Amino acid sequence: MPIRPAPDADLTACEFFAGGGLAGLGLSLDGAGFHTVLANDIDAAKARAFRANHPDTPLIHDDVWTVTPDQIPGAPDLCWASSPCQDVSLAGARGGLKAQRSGAFWGFWKLMQGLDAEGRAPPVIVLENVVGLLTSGEGQDFAAVCGAMAEAGYTVGALEIDAGLWLPQSRPRLFIVAMRGVEGPRLPAPTQPFHSSRLIAAWERLPEPVKTNWAWWRLAVPPRRNLDLATVLESDAPCFAPAETQALLAMLSPLHRARLEAIQASGERRVGAAFRRVRVKNGQKLQRLEIRFDGLAGCLRTPSGGSSRQYVVIVEGGRIAMRRLTGREAARLMGVSDAYRLPASESASLKLMGDAVAVPVVEALTRGLFLPALTGRQAEAAA
Numbered sequence: 434m435p436i437r438p439a440p441d442a443d444l445t446a447c448e449f450f451a452g453g454g455l456a457g458l459g460l461s462l463d464g465a466g467f468h469t470v471l472a473n474d475i476d477a478a479k480a481r482a483f484r485a486n487h488p489d490t491p492l493i494h495d496d497v498w499t500v501t502p503d504q505i506p507g508a509p510d511l512c513w514a515s516s517p518c519q520d521v522s523l524a525g526a527r528g529g530l531k532a533q534r535s536g537a538f539w540g541f542w543k544l545m546q547g548l549d550a551e552g553r554a555p556p557v558i559v560l561e562n563v564v565g566l567l568t569s570g571e572g573q574d575f576a577a578v579c580g581a582m583a584e585a586g587y588t589v590g591a592l593e594i595d596a597g598l599w600l601p602q603s604r605p606r607l608f609i610v611a612m613r614g615v616e617g618p619r620l621p622a623p624t625q626p627f628h629s630s631r632l633i634a635a636w637e638r639l640p641e642p643v644k645t646n647w648a649w650w651r652l653a654v655p656p657r658r659n660l661d662l663a664t665v666l667e668s669d670a671p672c673f674a675p676a677e678t679q680a681l682l683a684m685l686s687p688l689h690r691a692r693l694e695a696i697q698a699s700g701e702r703r704v705g706a707a708f709r710r711v712r713v714k715n716g717q718k719l720q721r722l723e724i725r726f727d728g729l730a731g732c733l734r735t736p737s738g739g740s741s742r743q744y745v746v747i748v749e750g751g752r753i754a755m756r757r758l759t760g761r762e763a764a765r766l767m768g769v770s771d772a773y774r775l776p777a778s779e780s781a782s783l784k785l786m787g788d789a790v791a792v793p794v795v796e797a798l799t800r801g802l803f804l805p806a807l808t809g810r811q812a813e814a815a816a
């Protein structure tokens with residue numbers, strides 16, 4: 434792909450590990466934020482979804498290790514990387530960043546170094562990942578990422594943000610934000626909720642030179658969420674036959690069964706979310722159905738195994754109906770509008786959304802952190 438000049442007027446972003454392009458949706462702030470000038474993803478299904486929704490954005494459908502600086506237009510203001518999380522995920526095996534898929538971060542980083550060598554390094558770099566990155570490889574992965582950024586002259590900081598502050602989905606994620614040549618708003622000391630105790634513990638383990646280049650980025654806490662799981666449901670999605678529902682309910686633990694029975698007895702309409710999990714009791718593996726009725730869905734996951742399927746449980750007038758969460762509901766749980774074109778298959782939609790970043794979280798970072806830093810720089814240049 435040849436070099437293309439980046440548009441002048443906009444703040445520009447490149448989106449790596451772009452998936453369906455949800456980071457770009459958040460960064461764009463509906464046209465008031467960043468203009469994505471290049472995206473990259475290795476996966477064919479993700480590339481199809483990306484192109485269907487962002488037909489004007491150049492996408493390199495290939496391994497990030499094959500992307501070269503000459504394919505990146507102009508000098509991007511921000512580069513975003515949502516590198517694969519499977520190997521550091523608390524839900525999976527702990528291979529750490531050295532494992533094959535998570536190692537893709539270093540392909541991204543090589544590219545950032547290439548841009549730097551040409552004087553085109555972005556002033557803002559963001560790595561989104563699972564919170565497990567704080568502890569994977571006994572903390573060495575987090576230290577390696579932050580260390581590489583600090584060594585390149587960036588001020589580094591991180592935030593642990595749960596999308597549940599905006600959306601009816603519990604989805605804690607780690608955002609490492611590095612800035613160079615621009616000043617983002619910061620706090621004198623770590624502050625809840627975005628500087629969690631596990632983040633502070635990970636920071637304490639960092640080598641001294643990284644700690645001295647560290648910033649506790651400031652981000653406003655949003656007003657209380659007014660969306661509930663019930664508000665994202667599709668009204669016409671078919672429920673399971675009674676026998677299938679009964680088979681699932683038979684997997685409830687006594688505690689979860691008691692909770693469900695109390696709701697049934699109240700006669701109220703309540704919507705819950707449930708996952709199947711394998712639990713070990715007295716040395717034996719048990720299939721359990723775990724239900725929550727706190728108005729939140731559980732964290733969306735990629736539907737690669739039985740335990741990652743999420744169910745919707747509707748209790749009304751003492752009756753219980755169950756069904757799978759739909760792809761459209763998953764998209765709504767990520768803050769994606771219904772105008773977003775989902776793949777035709779439910780499983781591809783669920784995979785797309787299960788891997789993605791929640792749009793309102795990216796919007797909050799854009800408004801609260803990236804734009805103040807970058808527009809401050811523009812104001813200085815104009816003065």
Ligand SMILES: C[S@@+](CC[C@H](N)C(=O)[O-])C[C@H]1O[C@@H](n2cnc3c(N)ncnc32)[C@H](O)[C@@H]1O
Pocket residue numbers: 450451452453454455456473474475476479495496497498515516517518534537540785788789790
């Ligand atoms: C956690 S998902 C990020 C999804 C994205 N943020 C979104 O909102 O849809 C990680 C993505 O990295 C892609 N990926 C994995 N290894 C890659 C590689 N070596 N080069 C480029 N992309 C890769 C996967 O296909 C996947 O879409």
